[in-house]
Amino acid sequence: MSLAVSYRLLTPLLLLGFVQVILTKRFVVKEASKICLLAEFSANFSVSFETTAKKQATVLFPLPEDAKESPKSNCSSMIAPLLVVSFGDGHSLSMNFSRSNVSYKMEELTLVLNMSNSALFPNSSKVGLFNMSRPLDISAKLNTTYTCKSDSTIYMENVNVTLNKVQWEVLPPADGFSKTKTECHADVTPSVPPTTPVTTLAPTTATPVIQNPTRGRYNVTNNNVTCLLAEMGLQINITQMTGNKIATKVFNIYPNLTHASGNCSKDHAFLQLTDKWTTLIFQFVVNATFNNFYLKGISISSSLVPSQGKGFQAENISLHYLQTSLGKSYMCQAEQVLQVTPNFSINAFELRVQPFKVENSKYGIAEECQMDKDDMLIPIIVGAALAGLVLIVLIAYLIGRKRSHAGYQTI
Incomplete structure (x- = not known):
């Protein structure tokens, strides 16, 4: 299935979840027969680029059916698994993981796009491979499956990657994901919102x-x-x-x-x-x-x-x-x-x-x-007006007093 031009839109609606995630894929990274990383997720991409006519264009597309583990994926001796998902005409999505004695984390996401793919990026002013990375810190305890059913959008320059229905685990058991889970923040908040009218x-x-x-x-x-x-x-x-x-x-x-x-x-x-x-x-x-x-x-x-x-x-x-x-x-x-x-x-x-x-x-x-400046200005104006009024009363009093004394002459 190719990345059809029908996914093209004029605005990055992906930020709001307008594009329905349609495919969840499972990826396995092994060293010999040992699985070091098991991952399952769907993904949507929003890419903004400049055309040869100096106009801005935005395309949206999901992770397609042809997505698969690249040979570049590796376990790095079970300490730092790397998942590289290749798809389409030279595109790839990479996730760098690391682990300690008690936890593991996904610490960097990299997206490589082939801007020469005219079917997906028509009239793009950029050609060749376009590489973007974003450091992350998505952590979970060892012997648990990290899960996130909610959308998670990762922002990079001119590109947004939205992951959905995520499950992944470093050093999973042989029969699949661990039953114990580490849930993402968006999934563990209370299910009933505070009452508002x-x-x-x-x-x-x-x-x-x-x-x-x-x-x-x-x-x-x-x-x-x-x-x-x-x-x-x-x-x-x-x-x-x-x-x-x-x-x-x-x-x-x-x-x-x-x-x-x-x-x-x-x-x-x-x-x-x-x-x-x-x-x-x-x-x-x-x-x-x-x-x-x-x-x-x-x-x-x-x-x-x-x-x-x-x-x-x-x-x-x-x-x-x-x-x-x-x-x-x-x-x-x-x-x-x-x-x-x-x-x-x-x-x-x-x-x-x-x-x-x-x-x-x-x-x-x-x-x-x-508005804050206006709020400060009002008391200043009122204060100045009161001070002016007091000054006028004082001057009038002094003038009146002087005239009163002028009415009596010494004999």
């Missing part, structure tokens, strides 16, 4: 108000170095038509139930917040011309809001929020509404974020939002 409203009725969200602290780390810092309380607002009425769902993101992940490069940074029901992705970019950064994209996928028989999904990658100078952090204590689409917005509370040039895991100097 769902209200059906007339078209002109205001959105229901719930308690302000708890402020969470999130960060993204690349190669053991923190590259993104964020603190914020997040409240989601989703509005949909139900018959002739508007159904509005308002719910908070709970930091204690949320896992933060993502990736940073020189000019792009992704923050993904995931709990059992909702995935939020924030995309920050650098504007090199003005030496600043801004929030360019927000996407959401949530099972808390049914939509046409599936969860609610929305995305906008043409935003321009939170603009701040590089090396500094954006801060806004006031509630800020980030309108993403006509029916999806985020209320952000006590927000502070810095996605680039983070030094020593600390925020740079904060640049305050205009």
Whole structure:
């Protein structure tokens, strides 16, 4: 089965899970007759590239049926297994594992794409092999199977790899996977979400108000170095038509139930917040011309809001929020509404974020939002007005007193 052009889309919908994973493959890495790595998963790929016409294009495709273990796969004496999955016309997906006496981990994912494959990458300005790697730290205990039924998206430059229905184990038993499991974070959160109101409203009725969200602290780390810092309380607002009425769902993101992940490069940074029901992705970019950064994209996928028989999904990658100078952090204590689409917005509370040039895991100097500046300006104006009023009264009193004394002359 070839990687058909029919998978091509104009936007990276894979971030939201629009592409259904259709194939789960099992891969075995052996040394002699001993299995050092057993892996089973499905994968979707989203690849953005520039065409010869200087336009941006994005293709999406799943791991195809012809995917198989490459001869480059090896056990490296059972200490550092390497799985290389080859597929299509010269493409490959590699996973580097390592193990200790008590645990094992997948520590690097590498994707090699043949950009000369015109059927998959038509009119690509790049040709030849394109190699991308991402350090990871996906750990599990020895003698357990690492499992993750939820989608896990790994971000690299211009490429996103989403793994699904993952099972893998270093040094598995002879009859297959161990029955004892190490589950990923996304699979072990509580199965029932915290109660939040769902209200059906007339078209002109205001959105229901719930308690302000708890402020969470999130960060993204690349190669053991923190590259993104964020603190914020997040409240989601989703509005949909139900018959002739508007159904509005308002719910908070709970930091204690949320896992933060993502990736940073020189000019792009992704923050993904995931709990059992909702995935939020924030995309920050650098504007090199003005030496600043801004929030360019927000996407959401949530099972808390049914939509046409599936969860609610929305995305906008043409935003321009939170603009701040590089090396500094954006801060806004006031509630800020980030309108993403006509029916999806985020209320952000006590927000502070810095996605680039983070030094020593600390925020740079904060640049305050205009709302905070206005909040500070109002008391200054009121104070100045009161001071002016007091001064006017004092001057009037002194003038009145002087005139009063002038009415009496010494005889």
